[in-house]
Amino acid sequence: MRSIGSAFRSFTAKNSKSAVFVFVFAVLFSGFLISIHYTTSQFYQNGRRSFARHRYTNNIINQTCNCKSEKTGKVYDFCYTDPKNYSSVGKKFDCVHVDTLERLEVLNYREPLPTASELIKNEEEIVFVSTSSDDHYQHSSKSYESIRKYYPNHKYILYGLHMSPDYIERLPKDTNFEFRQFNTAQYPEYVSQWLQYRFKPIIMAEVSKEFPNVWWIDAHVEMKQPNVIKRFFEEVATNRSSDDFSSITSFQNTGHSNFAVLFPELLEYFPSNSLPLLKTSEQVAAGLIHIPRTEQTLQIFKWYVLCALDEECMNPPGAQIYCKFGPNRYDYFANCFRFDQSVLNVLLLNQFQDPHKYLSELGEMFGRM
Structure with a gap:
């Protein structure tokens, strides 16, 4: 068919x-x-x-999509299927990435995993995670200070993107602060191309192995108000507790549609069920997100990380971050791509069909520097 x-x-x-x-x-x-x-x-x-x-083959049951782990013998489906149209199947990812996803425990996670609602009971479990390179250190330090103003004792992990010893020496002397140099040696060499933002889903997956309640915050984002965690937990418990809502939550929108910043080559991997939806749906920011380690989260992260590991999925030919928006920011392609953000948004929109299912109403509590 x-x-x-x-x-x-x-x-x-x-x-x-x-x-x-x-x-x-x-x-x-x-x-x-x-x-x-x-x-x-x-x-x-x-x-x-x-x-x-684009043409997609109906391979709902297609052995060619299978990848078998040499270590565990488990077989995994490496072709994404549109959750709203099972006849629409994307391009197969390379089986060479099975070992990496198993190491990150994105495929072979231990069950049962808690639900998002079960993970919003203890504010102290939240772990803040960010990244910085030498040229982002100034923003990164201000972002860290903004969090410490309201949460002086929460664990904060900073991943260095090839940070030099001089900048590492400047890092906070804080017992609840941990610095980790991102080890790119275990990933394809193009992961080190920082402006392709592949490092973000990979680091998110790495840290989620250890901590079930990760709050990711980019170096350019600052916390502006107190009681953020408490208010977010209340929001989830009150308005976002059903399975109809995403476990992954963004806190900022972008002011433009998914279509405006979408290179259609991405749809070869993750076919969309609605072009009008891509035009009318506002893209949410991937620089400030809550990531609870739930089964639903890992189902999204399987594809998110695979895309980061693939040479062209997260960096389609010709992709560049500088946009030229048309008469409006929704109906016209701006000849740009948002890399990790565009990928995450397509995955979430395909699954939930509505950005409000994965966007918090607490965006005013944060700002961009």
Whole structure:
């Protein structure tokens, strides 16, 4: 059976900057409705763009997607399937990454794992985690100080991105502060290309092995108000406790859609079920997120980390971070990509269909430096 995406076509008129026509086909088979799925691919020439169709093979049960661990003998599915359209299956990831994901305990986690609701009972369990390179040290130290203003005794882990001894010597002398130099030797060499942001999902997975309640905060983010953890726990308990909500939570939005910063090559790995949803959904920031170690979190992180380890998934050809937004920040492609952030948003949006399912209302408690 062909994917609905194979029937999707759209194009840009020769003298128009952006004229996109979307055709959606719904098919009814044997009394049930097949989810609509279509994806786009993108080509650029002289500032114009067009979209052509991607084809995906229906391999819901497809042995070619299997990867077997040489260490444990376990078999894993390395082809992502759109959770809203099981006939839409992405490009297979390389089986060479099985060992890494098992080492990170993203695939072979010990059960049972707690739910997000069970992890919001003890504020002291929160561990703050961040990263810094030499050129980000000034921002990183201010971010750390903003947290210490309200949480002087919580564990804080800083991962160094090849930080030099001179900067390491400047780090806080704090019994609850821990510095870890990120060991890139056990990952592909392109993980060390910091502006591709592959390090973030990998470090998140590393630290989540040890601590079930991680609060990730980028070097450029500061905490501005007290009682953040308490208010967040109350928010989860009151409004976000059902399985309809993501266990992973962002605290800031970006002011633009997912579509605006999406290189469609990413959809070869993670096919989307709705182009209009990508345009209307606001992308959330990946620089400030709560990561509880739950089964739901690890199901997302399997693909998040695999994408970081793949050479092109998190860095599609031509991807660059500088955007040129059109008349609005939703309907027009800005010729840029948000790397780890774009990947995480596609995974969360595919799963939950609504950014409010993974965005906290407490964003005003933080600021960007």
